Amino acid sequence: MRTLTDIAQDASRSNQGDAPLAREAVAPRGGPGASRAHDSAIKHVTGRAAYIDDIPSPADTLHVALGLSPTAHGRLTRLDLEKVRAAPGVVDVITLADIPGHIDIGPVFPGDPLFADDEISYVGQCLFAVAAESHRDARLAVKEAVVEIDERPASLDPVAAAERGEFVRPTHVHERGDWQQALDDAPHVLEGEQFVGGQEHFYLEGQACLVLPTEDEGVIIHTSNQHPSETQKLVAEVLGIPFHAVTVEVRRMGGGFGGKETQASPWACIAALHARRTGRATRIRLPRAEDTRATGKRHPFHNRYRLGVDARGVLAGGEITLIGDCGYSPDLSDAIVDRAMFHADNAYSLGAARVTGKRARTHKASNTAFRGFGGPQGMMIIERAMDDIARHLGEDPLTIRKRNLYRTKDPDGTPRDVSHYGQRVEQLSLLQDIVARLEESSDYWARRREIAAFNAQSPVIRKGLALTPVKFGISFTVQHLNQAGALLIVYTDGSVMINHGGTEMGQGLHTKVCQVVARELGLDLARVRITATRTDKVPNTSPTAASSGADLNGQAARDAASKLRERLFDFAATHFDREAGGLDREAMRLEDGHLVAGLGEDETRIPWGELVQAAYMARVSLSEKGFYATPLIHYDRATGRGRPFYYYAFGAAVAEVEVDTLSGEYRLSRADILHDVGDSLNPAIDIGQIEGAFIQGMGWLTSEELRWNDAGRLVTDGPSTYKIPAFGDLPPTFKVDLLQGHPNSRASLYRSKAVGEPPFMLGISVWSALRDALASLAGYRVSPALDTPATPERVLMVADALRRTQDASPTRPDHAPV
Numbered sequence: 050m051r052t053l054t055d056i057a058q059d060a061s062r063s064n065q066g067d068a069p070l071a072r073e074a075v076a077p078r079g080g081p082g083a084s085r086a087h088d089s090a091i092k093h094v095t096g097r098a099a100y101i102d103d104i105p106s107p108a109d110t111l112h113v114a115l116g117l118s119p120t121a122h123g124r125l126t127r128l129d130l131e132k133v134r135a136a137p138g139v140v141d142v143i144t145l146a147d148i149p150g151h152i153d154i155g156p157v158f159p160g161d162p163l164f165a166d167d168e169i170s171y172v173g174q175c176l177f178a179v180a181a182e183s184h185r186d187a188r189l190a191v192k193e194a195v196v197e198i199d200e201r202p203a204s205l206d207p208v209a210a211a212e213r214g215e216f217v218r219p220t221h222v223h224e225r226g227d228w229q230q231a232l233d234d235a236p237h238v239l240e241g242e243q244f245v246g247g248q249e250h251f252y253l254e255g256q257a258c259l260v261l262p263t264e265d266e267g268v269i270i271h272t273s274n275q276h277p278s279e280t281q282k283l284v285a286e287v288l289g290i291p292f293h294a295v296t297v298e299v300r301r302m303g304g305g306f307g308g309k310e311t312q313a314s315p316w317a318c319i320a321a322l323h324a325r326r327t328g329r330a331t332r333i334r335l336p337r338a339e340d341t342r343a344t345g346k347r348h349p350f351h352n353r354y355r356l357g358v359d360a361r362g363v364l365a366g367g368e369i370t371l372i373g374d375c376g377y378s379p380d381l382s383d384a385i386v387d388r389a390m391f392h393a394d395n396a397y398s399l400g401a402a403r404v405t406g407k408r409a410r411t412h413k414a415s416n417t418a419f420r421g422f423g424g425p426q427g428m429m430i431i432e433r434a435m436d437d438i439a440r441h442l443g444e445d446p447l448t449i450r451k452r453n454l455y456r457t458k459d460p461d462g463t464p465r466d467v468s469h470y471g472q473r474v475e476q477l478s479l480l481q482d483i484v485a486r487l488e489e490s491s492d493y494w495a496r497r498r499e500i501a502a503f504n505a506q507s508p509v510i511r512k513g514l515a516l517t518p519v520k521f522g523i524s525f526t527v528q529h530l531n532q533a534g535a536l537l538i539v540y541t542d543g544s545v546m547i548n549h550g551g552t553e554m555g556q557g558l559h560t561k562v563c564q565v566v567a568r569e570l571g572l573d574l575a576r577v578r579i580t581a582t583r584t585d586k587v588p589n590t591s592p593t594a595a596s597s598g599a600d601l602n603g604q605a606a607r608d609a610a611s612k613l614r615e616r617l618f619d620f621a622a623t624h625f626d627r628e629a630g631g632l633d634r635e636a637m638r639l640e641d642g643h644l645v646a647g648l649g650e651d652e653t654r655i656p657w658g659e660l661v662q663a664a665y666m667a668r669v670s671l672s673e674k675g676f677y678a679t680p681l682i683h684y685d686r687a688t689g690r691g692r693p694f695y696y697y698a699f700g701a702a703v704a705e706v707e708v709d710t711l712s713g714e715y716r717l718s719r720a721d722i723l724h725d726v727g728d729s730l731n732p733a734i735d736i737g738q739i740e741g742a743f744i745q746g747m748g749w750l751t752s753e754e755l756r757w758n759d760a761g762r763l764v765t766d767g768p769s770t771y772k773i774p775a776f777g778d779l780p781p782t783f784k785v786d787l788l789q790g791h792p793n794s795r796a797s798l799y800r801s802k803a804v805g806e807p808p809f810m811l812g813i814s815v816w817s818a819l820r821d822a823l824a825s826l827a828g829y830r831v832s833p834a835l836d837t838p839a840t841p842e843r844v845l846m847v848a849d850a851l852r853r854t855q856d857a858s859p860t861r862p863d864h865a866p867v
């Protein structure tokens with residue numbers, strides 16, 4: 050016979066349905082510092098996590114396809130859409146002339162028209178949009194357009210564009226000390242040039258949105274988007290309506306990496322135009338090839354250095370020039386090239402230096418944010434210089450790197466703890482300690498000797514080893530973006546709902562914010578749930594970018610929770626009358642789902658649910674808003690001086706590679722990483738971020754090659770031609786450790802540090818190890834120039850060139866400096 054308990058359990062399972070709960074219903078406590086599963090982990094692996102294309106839409110939903118330019122540069126002379134309008138299933142067709150409000154949707158600076166009018170600036174530029182009854186009808190209708198363009202030569206070379214003075218934004222300079230005198234006085238002066246390739250975001254979920262018209266003049270937008278507030282603003286301006294008439298919602302993204310910070314907005318604007326014109330729901334989803342052609346990438350960079358060093362290889366000073374390929378418009382290039390300039394030193398004191406950043410205009414899709422936001426491209430030139438100095442002096446590259454790390458001062462008293470833009474580098478001993486610990490734990494020097502011996506007797510397969518550090522600044526370099534808000538709601542059953550301005554793209558931000566609230570309120574993580582990011586809950590938010598998602602939004606959630614907690618303490622102190630004397634307000638705390646007052650025998654414990662019910666009955670507010678603005682940061686662009694970063698995150702990686710010098714093919718055989726995250730908010734998620742960032746950085750520098758033909762058309766527009774790292778590219782030995790016992794020196798969220806972007810640059814160690822392996826072909830006396838991505842073809846060409854050089858040399862040293 051079934052008991053009442055059996056019936057209740059069956060009812061509970063029925064209420065849950067087949068889909069898993071957002072988190073385990075019986076989960077133990079798991080505040081910051083605990084390794085907890087991603088809040089949507091089960092949904093991810095079972096396919097139940099809802100993305101934009103999974104959202105049910107009304108039966109009359111229209112589907113949008115885009116008419117894109119087949120030409121990189123020219124003048125649009127004819128656009129005949131009569132056959133498009135007459136095509137089967139077509140309901141609406143729009144061009145620039147149909148926009149009632151703003152036509153330019155440049156996120157910071159003008160230059161991004163929603164549709165081309167006269168000037169064509171890149172292959173993939175949007176000319177018109179079609180809304181039809183089905184996706185197939187819309188795509189077939191686009192082919193009926195008559196498009197005539199007076200084609201002109203395309204500018205595809207950013208160096209040539211810079212020489213002609215063709216820039217999307219003015220050139221900027223950081224200068225500290227007499228760099229020219231430092232070059233004149235240095236016993237050794239080295240020069241080098243480097244091409245650093247771009248990178249396609251290749252998010253699993255492409256650009257997509259669903260727009261629903263509201264009963265007034267507004268719209269509700271479901272979008273895969275890192276910056277909902279900016280999309281709200283741009284859609285409102287394009288439609289010519291107030292911001293409050295536009296609501297943008299983001300539950301999750303299937304990857305973003307920066308590609309949905311500004312470049313998710315155009316598609317929402319186009320869909321919103323169709324929705325308001327037709328009064329019907331409208332859906333856009335870009336096919337992979339169109340997505341790849343129509344959106345920007347990581348900026349390719351052309352870098353140069355001229356540096357003076359002493360006899361020990363210590364930098365005295367010099368100049369570094371960075372030329373970013375920005376594409377046709379500013380987009381975020383001003384800030385991206387700025388960050389490349391900020392990170393042109395990486396972890397090393399440049400001495401007296403001038404760093405120049407140029408923003409070249411080319412006829413390509415406007416390049417945009419990508420994990421690291423210019424920092425990786427800036428770091429590459431100084432890492433090349435470290436290798437070059439080592440080969441020039443006959444030293445091991447690690448020795449040269451250690452001598453140049455930021456430090457308090459040189460033996461002669463010269464300060465070495467201030468960057469070329471005037472910010473003092475803190476936690477210097479931590480930077481030194483990370484490198485020293487990893488050097489020891491990875492057995493760097495023993496492996497160096499083994500690799501040198503192997504290379505001496507191996508004519509074809511050569512091994513390489515490199516240890517590279519990372520120093521990455523955390524904060525938006527645009528000051529006003531360093532703010533965040535949150536909304537906290539406690540319901541009368543004691544369950545808690547938190548909403549904040551950050552967006553979830555798989556990085557675990559929502560999980561960390563839930564952990565913060567659980568800790569502040571002394572609750573099990575199961576009692577805290579997060580809702581989709583919405584502009585009508587938390588307004589005027591910053592993008593989820595710059596590694597600041599948890600720093601900003603976690604602090605805002607903490608602020609809301611702590612204010613609500615203090616309100617409940619004030620209420621409890623007078624309401625719960627302990628022998629008519631009240632409870633001790635100063636000794637109150639929330640823990641294990643209880644309000645606890647007093648100590649020992651005088652301790653009083655009140656269940657959280659009872660406390661919440663009592664507060665509700667006494668008409669005490671059970672919701673609260675939180676806000677946070679990062680302190681201390683400032684930057685004077687006129688002088689190129691300031692403190693643009695709240696703190697620095699550090700890390701280091703050792704990579705070992707094996708190269709077949711007859712084919713150029715190679716593999717990463719081992720990687721050791723030690724990374725600084727302060728007091729980790731969630732070690733499991735942080736380690737996952739480090740692993741993923743390292744592999745993504747390795748892909749950027751090795752296999753991910755973007756190629757345009759002479760006409761300016763991107764030919765690597767899909768997985769058959771563009772190669773991201775796969776599971777088989779993981780090294781057989783992959784060791785990732787979090788640095789323990791070093792909390793953030795700044796008052797960050799529970800003394801943690803950001804983890805989204807800094808580990809990306811650890812992938813530079815793989816590129817440096819490839820150079821090390823190739824250098825062995827010339828007895829480690831030559832520092833090979835290896836542009837990125839270091840594809841097998843590039844590696845083979847460098848190997849062949851080194852062999853020819855070595856064959857012509859009268860001596861053939863074959864030992865590695867140790």
